[in-house]
Amino acid sequence: MAxxxxxxxxxERADEIVHREPEGGSGEFRLGSQLVVRESQRAVFxxxxxxxxxxxxxxxxxxxxxxxxxxxxxxxxxxxxxxFRAEVYFVAMxxxxxxxxGTAQPLVYRDAELGMVRLxxxxxxxxxxxxxxxxxxxxxxxxxxYSTGAIDEFLKGVILTExxxxxxxxxxxxxxxARLSNELATTARNALADDFTRLGLELTTFQIAAITxxxxxQQRIDERSGMAALGDMATYTQFQTAQAIRDAANNPGSAGxxxxxxxxxxxxLGMGQAMGQAVRDAFAPQPSPTPxxxxxxxxxxxxxxTVTCSNCxxxxxxxxxxxxxxxxxxxxxxxACSKCGTENxxxxxxxTNCGTSLTPT
Numbered sequence: 001m002a003x004x005x006x007x008x009x010x011x012e013r014a015d016e017i018v019h020r021e022p023e024g025g026s027g028e029f030r031l032g033s034q035l036v037v038r039e040s041q042r043a044v045f046x047x048x049x050x051x052x053x054x055x056x057x058x059x060x061x062x063x064x065x066x067x068x069x070x071x072x073x074x075x076x077x078x079x080x081x082x083x084f085r086a087e088v089y090f091v092a093m094x095x096x097x098x099x100x101x102g103t104a105q106p107l108v109y110r111d112a113e114l115g116m117v118r119l120x121x122x123x124x125x126x127x128x129x130x131x132x133x134x135x136x137x138x139x140x141x142x143x144x145x146y147s148t149g150a151i152d153e154f155l156k157g158v159i160l161t162e163x164x165x166x167x168x169x170x171x172x173x174x175x176x177x178a179r180l181s182n183e184l185a186t187t188a189r190n191a192l193a194d195d196f197t198r199l200g201l202e203l204t205t206f207q208i209a210a211i212t213x214x215x216x217x218q219q220r221i222d223e224r225s226g227m228a229a230l231g232d233m234a235t236y237t238q239f240q241t242a243q244a245i246r247d248a249a250n251n252p253g254s255a256g257x258x259x260x261x262x263x264x265x266x267x268x269l270g271m272g273q274a275m276g277q278a279v280r281d282a283f284a285p286q287p288s289p290t291p292x293x294x295x296x297x298x299x300x301x302x303x304x305x306t307v308t309c310s311n312c313x314x315x316x317x318x319x320x321x322x323x324x325x326x327x328x329x330x331x332x333x334x335x336a337c338s339k340c341g342t343e344n345x346x347x348x349x350x351x352t353n354c355g356t357s358l359t360p361t
Contacts, residue, residue, distance in 0.1 A: 008036035135200030
């Protein structure tokens with residue numbers, strides 16, 4: 001195996017966090033080998049499975065000064081150039097952006113207005129490696145390469161656990177969550193800081209793109225807002241009726257069926273008329289009943305009090321001063337019997353006391 005006199009990693013992938021050199025395992029190094037670390041990198045030097053040092057950007061010469069565990073005794077049999085097996089882990093220190101998180105299953109949320117609802121949430125975050133040696137030893141291990149995809153699912157689980165707890169403590173309505181998104185994101189980022197630090201990472205940004213209810217709940221919210229926009233229940237029902245008529249007219253049945261088109265339109269119109277009449281009846285002001293419209297016990301029709309005109313015998317409403325047919329002045333409300341003098345109701349034909357005819361001869 002060739003001795004590595006120059007160790008570097010210049011071609012990083014966009015999603016790559018750690019790359020080991022050599023990738024296949026440990027390689028042959030010797031004192032005096034050159035290690036090149038770029039600005040966006042840190043290099044963790046391992047020998048015999050132990051992390052010896054972290055190299056910052058620049059060109060470094062491997063010597064006993066920067067690898068204290070190597071001693072001069074190792075180089076005596078080889079004239080000071082003793083080869084040894086080691087590996088270098090290049091760690092990307094740039095900010096890893098556009099990391100995504102989201103709920104695979106809806107979260108149950110106690111809403112202040114709607115009761116209990118299910119919510120979905122998703123957004124983005126960015127991070128970077130804060131402690132290269134800790135990240136390599138605690139997360140990467142002995143893998144030759146490590147990308148964001150390898151840790152993505154784990155971090156999503158950590159984020160959702162904290163976010164679920166945070167959402168449960170936010171006692172408000174989903175209608176107010178939009179204006180609280182910035183505050184929730186800041187709180188979530190602070191709550192997640194320790195979880196990321198434990199892995200040698202730093203959570204630099206955290207964004208909430210949306211918190212949404214299921215489609216059926218969203219539909220009810222849309223209906224409620226539509227009702228509020230139209231003003232009242234009667235107007236909203238009339239609008240729904242018009243929509244039903246349009247839908248029925250546009251859905252006649254099978255293609256080319258003229259009769260079906262007529263049936264669809266007729267059904268829509270009939271339904272619209274029925275609904276419209278129901279709406280008018282429900283929301284029209286109900287007049288208070290008048291004495292003449294008071295229902296008669298045991299009957300369906302109201303009883304109307306009338307008297308008979310003495311001139312033309314036409315039926316005239318009780319209390320009228322003149323006959324609407326002939327104009328004759330109406331008599332008093334009672335008629336006296338010519339025989340016994342008993343007062344009888346106006347219009348009576350016989351005396352209620354003696355039976356004498358009250359009709360003029």
